[in-house]
Amino acid sequence: MRPLTCHPFIGSVAGVAALLPVLSGCASQQKEAAKQYNIVYIMTDDHTAQMMSCYDTRYVETPNLDRIANDGVRFVNSFVANSLSGPSRACMLTGKHSHANGFTDNTTCVFDGSQQTMPKLLQKAGYQTAIIGKWHLESLPTGFDYWEILPGQGDYYNPRFITMENDTIEKKGYLTNLITDMSIDWMENQRDKEKPFCLFIHHKAIHRNWLPELKYLSLYEDKTFPMPENFYDDYEGRPAAAAQEMSVWKDMDIIYDTKMYRKDKETPLKSTYESFIGRLDPEERKQYDAFYEPIIEEFYKKNPQGKELAEWKFQRYMRDYAKVVKTLDDNVGRVLDYLEEKGLMDNTLVVYTSDQGFYMGEHGWFDKRFMYEESMRTPLIMHLPKDFQTRGDIPQLVQNIDYAPTFLDLAGAPIPEDIQGVSLLPLLKGEKPADWRKSLYYHFYEYPAEHMVKRHYGVRTDRYKLIHFYNDIDEWELYDLKEDPTEMHNLFGKPGYEKITEELKQELVKLQKQYQDPIEEKLKEQKK
Structure with a gap:
């Protein structure tokens, strides 16, 4: 644009009048170029696409998650780079594969918080950043203006949180509800409302051992879930698959996982389970026991064995998992309702995903880790700001290393060359890049x-x-x-x-x- 002093009409009233629309248009373009969208990133743990009705209608209904997909976009080829909680989170934060960000596994690694991360780069771009809930990277968070995280895996009932003052405090309630309460409170009462923000809402749900909110204890008890056709996989020609220890039949703990608790019954994870339900207060424990005691009595009376036991475990697993999904879906709805009530939806990217997929009995398994589809694949749905008109399914291959460059791109921040993911912004704008990746690495x-x-x-x-x-x-x-x-x-x-x-x-x-x-x-x- 030429300087205004060079404009041929600048010296006349008519010229000024003629110039006003030009000036207005320039100002509008500059305002649009400077616009920064809010980002609300909701990530669960081990929530597989099979257990979201916007992806799969066989098992459960998730009306609030479906709200995001129905009014936004659904990625149908979304994957992770390393199907494990801590490494997946490190990939998301850095936009890099595990070997590059240094957090390859949960057993030996501590995340290097001094390294470049997407939240730090968003801060430089003028964003307020906050993370609430599961962290699971061993070190304390960096790059966040506010954080309150779970120690380790966290507890479903009356959980503890680590605060920015490095205090560990206990809060009364069910974890999924509390994380949502805290997230809404931060958006409403603690952030600087003159700045764009990026809020990471990280749930423990739907992680093992699938302890339901007490009001949903009886939910799905009348439902018989269909078993996968390959539940009794014999792993022929796949020795690595045969060597795993994540079988519903053989490795799912009868007390820790299916809640068949008896004081005279010993299992490897019994004491851990006791510590989890021991967090309930006396009235809550009374309600919990009243539900499970008849099931426990019937189980030990029948004493199922072999395939009967395997299929009994599968149904208990599916029911408990589905109950935890129900509370999660409720709370996604609460976040969406808040954003709508406050007029924030039009200027906010809402992302829902999980740190990886999960096996719901496929190959006879629970858990994740393998590069096979159910665990490498992860759900990814987004509500887009009003300026984006794209809707429906996005078929391109995407990976969790792409989240960091996408958020930076959306914020108008430069994407460092060492970030290994690619921005999804062209896809969100409805473009179909001819040079989009043709393969993924795991x-x-x-x-x-x-x-x-x-x-x-x-x-x-x-x-x-x-x-x-x-x-x-x-x-x-x-x-x-x-x-x-x-x-x-x-x-x-x-x-x-x-x-x-x-x-x-x-x-x-x-x-x-x-x-x-x-x-x-x-x-x-x-x-x-």
Whole structure:
């Protein structure tokens, strides 16, 4: 734009009148360019897409989550880079794969809070940042103007929180409700309302051991959930899958997980369960016991064994999980209602996702970790600000390393070159970039550890998946996701798949070089 003093009409009344619309338009453009949207990021733990009715109608209804999807966008190919709670959170915060951000597993790592993170970069862009709820990165949060987090996994009943003063305090109530209470209070009473904000609402729900809100104890008790067709998977041709310890039948603890508590019954996790329900006050405990005691009595009287026990466990697991989802969905509705009542929805990006997916009996499992679909895939739905007209499904391959550059892009902040994710903003604007990624990289590190899932890395395209299990094993797996969506038939080494195997191996090497993952060099050194 030329300086105003150079405008040919600046010296006349008519000229000034003619110039006013130009000045108004310029001011409007500058205001639009400077506009910064609020971000409300709601993340749950282990909430799989199968248990959201906007993705899958077989199991439960989630009307408030559906509000986001129905009025916004639903990503139908959303995945994580490492299906484990702490590493997934580190990927989200940094926009980098686990080897690059340094937090590869939950058992040996402490998150380096001095490193570059998306919240810190948002602060530099003028945002207020806050995180409330689950942190699970061992160190204390950095890059947040306000935080109040759970110690470790946190407790569902009358939980403790760590405050910014480094005090641990106990709050009365059910955790999912409390996190929402605190989040709404921060938005209403504690933030600077002259600044844009980014609020991270991090729930413990739907994490094991699926303790329901007391008012929903009886919910779903009359429902029989359909079992996955591959519940009794025999893992033929998949030795790593056979070696896991996350079977509903064999590894789900009868007290800790299904609540069949008896003082004379000992299980490895009994004392931990006692500590969880011991947080209930006497009246709450009375209500809790009144519900479970008849179920416990009937269970030990019948004493199911074999497949009968496996299927009994599956139904209890599904019911408890669904009850925890119900409270979560209620609280998502509370956040949406608040934003609507305060007139914030038009200027706010609302994101709902989970730190990874979860097995609801597929392959006979609970938990996550594997690169198989149910745990690598994660739900991702967004309500978009009014300026964005995109609605419906977004099919492109996206990953949780993309959240950081997306939020920075939305804020008008520069995206550092070392961030490995890509901004989703073009997709939110309805664009269809021809050069969008054609594959995703995955790497899981935590072994030996709980559930004994072997270390592995791999590549996923829109149709195929190639996985390499390594460390104490050297096994490859190849799946055609179009013909075998439940990943039951390992095609690696089978006649006719030589070409696609070689292409995927080349793509895998390309991604490892792109993201600078040194695993191949390490494996070569070990073989020398």
